Amino acid sequence: MTSLAATTESSPQVVDEQVCFAVYSTMLGVQRTYRRVLKQFDLTYPRYLVMLVLWERDELTVSEIGMRLFLDSSTTTPLLKHLESSGLVSRRRSIADERLVIVTLTEAGRALQSVCSFVPTSVAHAMQLTERQAITLRSDLNDLRSNLLRTELEQLA
Numbered sequence: 001m002t003s004l005a006a007t008t009e010s011s012p013q014v015v016d017e018q019v020c021f022a023v024y025s026t027m028l029g030v031q032r033t034y035r036r037v038l039k040q041f042d043l044t045y046p047r048y049l050v051m052l053v054l055w056e057r058d059e060l061t062v063s064e065i066g067m068r069l070f071l072d073s074s075t076t077t078p079l080l081k082h083l084e085s086s087g088l089v090s091r092r093r094s095i096a097d098e099r100l101v102i103v104t105l106t107e108a109g110r111a112l113q114s115v116c117s118f119v120p121t122s123v124a125h126a127m128q129l130t131e132r133q134a135i136t137l138r139s140d141l142n143d144l145r146s147n148l149l150r151t152e153l154e155q156l157a
Helices: 004-010 019-041 045-056 062-069 073-085 107-127 131-156
Strands: 089-093 101-105
Touching (some): 019 107, 045 062, 045 073, 045 101, 045 107, 062 101, 101 107
């Protein structure tokens, strides 16, 4: 396996040789694909991610959603406000701790789950990956994210 240092030392300022650019530009393509698929539901990719989290487990706090998606509250809150104004979620203060805001799916939000069931298949088709390739890529990207988060935490310590 070629190390990142070896790749960047050979041509440190060539954009196509940057791992970060490959990740970034691929994510732009993924987001365009999701935009096309989700447009009919008035969902952006980040809003769809929030819905995915809530479909996994309803009644989460704003901070739990943010942690699950690696988002800070200044990003999570506007997403939730839009989903609430669209009638897909409701937000309420916790009775036990008024500092916490609990997000709950509405009936429309729950119903959207079955309507959106085709989305992962549609996006997977656009990616043109075999199941094995998709599993390997997801694993590699999760490892990369973990390494970056670990490095960030080490630098903060």
